[in-house]
Amino acid sequence: MIAQVSGRLAAKQADRVVVQTAGGVGYEIAVPLGVMERLPPVGESVSLATELVVREDGWALYGFRDESERRFFQRLIGVTGIGPKLAIALMSALGVERGARALQERNIALLSSVSGIGKKTAERLALELADKLGEFEASAGAAAAPADGTADAARKALERLGYGTAEADRALRDVLAADGGGSTETLVRRALQLLTHG
16 A cells, blocks of 8 residues: 655646655556646746545546545445446546535535536435545544635636536646646636637
8 A cells, every 4th residue: 555655746747646755666656636636847946635446447646635535536436336436527627625524515506517526426425425524524623624626726717618527627637737826817818828728
């Protein structure tokens, strides 16, 4: 089990990063949008809580800001029919605090607005997890202030402009991967350039 990877951020792509350890090993790690938003520039030191998912078709490593995010991911993939990609999509679209609240309140409309999650899947998630997410309420207050900040606000702005969640998420990931952090307005402007010319 690989529970944490620390080292130099060697590369950023739309939905994954490469972290090179002191021993020279480079780990490719898929990350949610909220994690991508807070990564330092390429070349800087980084440390991610990780979850190794082993499947018949290969191994994949998923990275998170902290242990709380990792546990939330574990809860999501523990639900029958929810794979790592759907879990990452939910975490990218809603973040931990909002995602946990949507599940606890059985907010099917919000859950099914996430790309890849239909009404039945949202209902199954809410049914199985609604009573098992109390720990994320407490940690949410501390982590949430800047947690889903500018990228989340930028995604919502793009959605209001008529772009789908998945489309907006992909454009923002591309902007962030190109070290294009900044204000919400900057992210929206750069994402729009990709969406309209891309």
